[in-house]
Each structure stands twice: as structure tokens, then as C-alpha cells.
Amino acid sequence: xxxxxxxDDGGFISYPTNRVVxxxxxxxxARAAIDALLRAGFTRDxxxxxxGEGGLDRLDPTGDEHGFLARFQRTLIRTAGPAEEYxxxxxxxxxxxxxxxVVMVLAKRATERDLAAQILSSQRAEFIGFYGxxxxxxxxxxxxxxxxxxxxxxxxxxxxxxADLSSPFAVVTRMFAAFRARDLDSxxxxxxxxSRWIYVGANPRLSRAEFTGRAEVRRFFExxxxxxxxxxxxxxxxxxxxxxxxxxxxxxxxxxxTQQPFRNEWSQKxxxxxxxxxGMAEYNVQVEPRR
Numbered sequence: 001x002x003x004x005x006x007x008d009d010g011g012f013i014s015y016p017t018n019r020v021v022x023x024x025x026x027x028x029x030a031r032a033a034i035d036a037l038l039r040a041g042f043t044r045d046x047x048x049x050x051x052g053e054g055g056l057d058r059l060d061p062t063g064d065e066h067g068f069l070a071r072f073q074r075t076l077i078r079t080a081g082p083a084e085e086y087x088x089x090x091x092x093x094x095x096x097x098x099x100x101x102v103v104m105v106l107a108k109r110a111t112e113r114d115l116a117a118q119i120l121s122s123q124r125a126e127f128i129g130f131y132g133x134x135x136x137x138x139x140x141x142x143x144x145x146x147x148x149x150x151x152x153x154x155x156x157x158x159x160x161x162x163a164d165l166s167s168p169f170a171v172v173t174r175m176f177a178a179f180r181a182r183d184l185d186s187x188x189x190x191x192x193x194x195s196r197w198i199y200v201g202a203n204p205r206l207s208r209a210e211f212t213g214r215a216e217v218r219r220f221f222e223x224x225x226x227x228x229x230x231x232x233x234x235x236x237x238x239x240x241x242x243x244x245x246x247x248x249x250x251x252x253x254x255x256x257x258t259q260q261p262f263r264n265e266w267s268q269k270x271x272x273x274x275x276x277x278x279g280m281a282e283y284n285v286q287v288e289p290r291r
Contacts, residue, residue, distance in 0.1 A: 017132070018133070019104045019106050019131055020107050020113055021102060022121075023127050024102075025126075029123040030049065033119060033123040036123070039167075040173060041164030041167055050104070051100070088131075111165055113130050115177065117177065119173060122176075122235040168242075168243050174186075174190055190277055192277060195217060195279060197210065197212075197217055197281075198281045199220065200281075201285070226256070227257070228262075229256055233250075234251070248267050251263070251264050265284075265285055267283050269281045269282075
């Protein structure tokens with residue numbers, strides 16, 4: 001018998017088919033991840049959280065409380081086999097034992113998977129992966145371990161509404177996911193053909209540049225990737241109001257030409273209309289090394 005989205009009487013998902021799963025250490029980050037998922041259009045029924053023995057301290061967006069850990073372990077005992085995905089499931093049992101929050105997000109479409117993984121990553125989730133029906137796909141910021149990833153299952157029957165992938169928050173989050181993956185073609189799919197981008201930097205020299213249209217926006221990102229080896233790229237706080245999304249974040253790594261380490265902090269303002277970014281303004285400041 002195949003593994004589907006099975007639930008017991010308590011609402012527990014015994015095997016997280018078509019779900020993106022990640023482990024979060026800090027309860028504030030876990031709450032922020034859930035809020036961001038809901039804001040992106042994922043329904044409450046599409047989000048499950050495992051935390052604490054017996055679920056007494058469980059952070060649950062639906063308000064239910066279940067004894068997940070014991071049921072999760074019993075499921076593994078019943079179904080565990082040589083498949084690679086069970087190694088990851090057992091890892092999440094240890095996450096729950098250690099007091100972490102294991103967040104599961106129903107995401108049948110490839111675009112929803114990328115969006116959910118990016119949101120979890122932005123809140124410092126670890127061991128992020130997608131459990132397909134027959135395969136496991138690892139995400140780790142820049143989508144490491146994506147080889148052998150399951151194909152888009154958007155034709156599969158859906159339970160519940162899909163996330164609103166055209167909302168300003170979802171579009172910007174999808175753009176960040178493409179940047180992390182160094183996938184400029186997918187990134188430009190989020191950009192309006194006449195989009196105008198403004199960059200103001202002090203890293204360390206003062207600079208200002210404007211880019212209009214997809215071709216120039218591509219050159220903007222190509223210059224970043226050619227010049228910098230980015231080891232960490234963190235999107236922190238998102239502020240959304242109407243068609244405007246403001247993001248505060250940081251990045252660190254080395255300058256390829258000199259091997260000089262750097263850490264920058266930045267704020268970016270996006271305007272999104274009809275599912276495309278029509279404008280962006282970034283203010284980027286180098287904070288390490290100090291000059």
C-alpha cells in the first residue's frame with residue numbers, strides 16, 4: 001500500500017508526503033516562520049508543527065494539541081526501511097527530542113516547495129527537505145542536494161487551497177529563492193520587463209547605480225555573483241504593506257579578487273504589481289571589516 005497523506009484520529013501526518021520540512025531552534029523564529037507562511041498564502045491546514053513530548057508545548061497554528069513524538073516514533077517503527085528519506089525522518093525525531101520545532105508545510109507544486117523552503121530558511125531552519133511520494137529533495141539555503149529531486153506534482157489532487165504565488169510577499173520570496181540557487185532565469189521571471197532597480201552602497205566605497213529592464217537587472221546580479229563568494233545570505237525581517245515589501249538582511253563571504261572577507265547589512269524595498277517586481281531600491285553597507 002502506497003504512502004499518502006495519512007493522518008490518525010488526532011490529525012497527525014504519519015508520513016509527510018508532499019511536504020517541505022525543516023527544524024527551527026528558537027520559538028520566536030518558529031512563530032515568525034508560521035506567520036510568514038500564512039502571509040504568503042499557505043492555509044493553516046497546510047502547516048503542522050511538532051514540538052515537545054506529548055505536544056504540551058507544541059506551537060500549532062491550528063490551535064490543536066497532539067502527542068506527536070510517540071506517534072511519529074511508532075510510525076517509523078512500522079514503516080522504516082532502507083529508503084533514504086527515513087534517515088531524514090529519524091533526524092527529525094531527534095530534533096523534537098532536542099526541543100526544536102519541526103515545521104511541515106504541504107506544498108505539492110514546485111513553486112510552492114521553493115517558496116516554503118525559502119521562508120523556513122529565512123528563519124534559520126535547518127535540515128530543510130521535501131518529502132515526495134517516491135523521493136526526497138534536500139534544501140539548504142542554496143538548494144544543495146537537489147539532485148534527483150521529484151518532479152512538479154501540480155497535477156496531483158490537492159487538499160486545500162494553494163498558496164497565492166502572485167502576492168507581493170510570495171513574489172519577492174521566490175526571487176530570493178532563485179538568487180540563492182544562482183538561477184537567474186527563474187529570478188528574472190519575477191521581474192517586470194521595464195522594472196527599475198536602484199542600488200546605493202557603501203562597501204566600503206560609496207556607489208550608486210540604476211538598472212532598467214530585465215537585461216540590466218541580469219547584469220546587476222551577474223556582477224554580484226562574479227565579484228563575491230557569498231557564504232551566508234540571510235533575509236531577516238519582512239515588512240509588507242499593499243504592493244510594497246521591505247526586507248532587512250545581511251550577507252557575508254569573500255571578495256573573489258582579493259580573498260578579503262566581508263559582511264554587509266542591507267535593506268531592500270520592492271514594489272510588486274500583477275505578480276511582477278516593477279521596482280527595487282537597495283541600501284547596502286559594509287560592516288566588516290571596518291575601515
